[in-house]
Amino acid sequence: MATAPVAPAGEEEGSRAAVAAHQAGGPEIAFFDVETSVPQRAGQGYALLEFGAILVCPRRLVEVACYATLVRPADLCVVSAASVRCNGITRDAVAAAPSFLTVADAVYDILHGRVWAGHNIVRFDLPRIREAFNEIGRSPPEPKGTIDTLPLLTQRFGRRAGDMKMASLANYFGLGRQKHRSLDDVRMNLEVLKYCATVLFLEASLPEVLTVENLVEHAITRSKTNGANSSPDSSKRQRTISQVNNPTPDGDNQESVDPAMDRDSSELISHIEDIKLNATMQMGVSSSGYSGFLEPSDVSTECIQISANPSYYTQRTFIKHKDSPLQLCCAGLKVQFGVSTKFVDNAGRPKLNIVVDIPEDLSEVLEFCDNLAQRTSQESGSTSEWRPLTKKYGYVNRPTVRLNIPTTVSSDASMYSTDIYKKEPSGNTQKLAFSQVDAAELDSLFVRGNKLDAFFSLEIYDYQQNAGIRLVAKRLVVHSE
Secondary structure, three states, X not given: OOEEEEEEOXXXXXXXXXXXXXOOOOOOXXXXXXXXXXXXXXXXXXXXXXXXXXXXXXXXXXXXXXXXXXXOOOOHHHOOHHHHHHHOOOHHHHHOOOOHHHHHXXXXXXXXXXXXXXXXXXXXXXXXXXXXXXXXXXXOOOOOEEEEHHHHHHHHHOOXXXXXXXXXXXXXXXXXXXXXXXXHHXXXXXXXXXXXXXXXXHHHHOOOOOOHHHHHHHHHHHHHHHOOXXXXXXXXXXXXXXXXXXXXXXOOOOOOOOHHHOOOHHHHHHOHHHHHHHHHHHHHHHOOOOOOOEOHHHOOHHHEEEEEEOOOOOXXXXXXXXXXXXXXXXXXEEEEEEEEXXXXXXXXXXXXXXXXXXXXXXXXXXXXXXXXXXXXXXXXXXXXXXXXXXXXXXXXXXXXXXXXXXXXXXXXXXXXXXXXXXXXXXXXXXXXXXXXXXXXXXXXXXXXXXXXXXXXXXXXXXXXOEEEEEEEEEEEEEEOO
């Protein structure tokens, strides 16, 4: 049977009546995944071959309903050999499947008005769903919110599982091979999320015991013990257990060890700094006490809108996320260019700013805002030249943005409007006090290569035939070396 209607967990098939308690817009989280054809030439799009979803109770994280269906593409020739190698879905398998037009209502009902979740769904699955609905001339379903577990786990869990793809995460936790079939993959996605959350919860409960350093120290100790007759250099690379990629066959009497130690001790050590940095970043942002600032992974682009405030003499526009002003925070940004005083305000005071590298997830959010604001500006009749928010430098084409550090005048003295802190290697954070605005003093803090945590707002401007988005720093935490 090609189609499995939404049914209570445990039933792959059933009647539509089974979803009476799970209507569109319900409180459940919809974990979903799509399988598609593999484009064979430039300009060729993806053809939807399978859709699968589970509804998950957000309070208990248990599956309460499921839906899966193969989808017959308009042209069966798009199911190439490369496509079959990717997901195992053959032309014969989809030849008798329903078209997307036939199953569109069911897909819409399970997705519309719910929180959507999945691995890499923002960059892949969401666009495929919208394309499929556009092709049949229907409005696509809209989410209440979006949880993309790829950037979320990469940021919160660190790159302990390498590239953090679903197959790598499943391998890391010993959950078996990824099947690249929609329903199997979303269920694996939920399990991976539970495992990651459990590990982070345990580490937070006993940070002095369950730390990465202690795991590595234990691995090295075991390695030296097992390789007592080896040379000192070789003992550091002695394997203590078999690789997860090559599981120990049943019957072999091998000790079961935490997967975190399932690699060369030298390889584990090489990742320590990345993991420590990630943990420091998270601690810096989450413990900031600055409410209302969102990390890039918490932003749903579907919920971003441009709003006009009619109370101003000249209409001002604002960028909002779920009806609140969009303010962002991001940790571990690297300074690319120090304090610039190139621009001045009407009073002749320098407009201070720095340029920092930004990660891909932040770049995607800012580029979305930039495109939306530019389109709104053009539709309003503005003839100003739009200044791009992000710029790319260097041979690696790394995205960068300019963070503005505003100043105010109080009692004839200029002061920074931005709160500036210094974070010691020990983790202690201290607010810096400045007696006056001093660009040279500030420049000594924001040295190229230094890292900082930034909390900033997005302000749209249109002045003297120049328009764009200005990032205004509300708080900057500089990491001391």
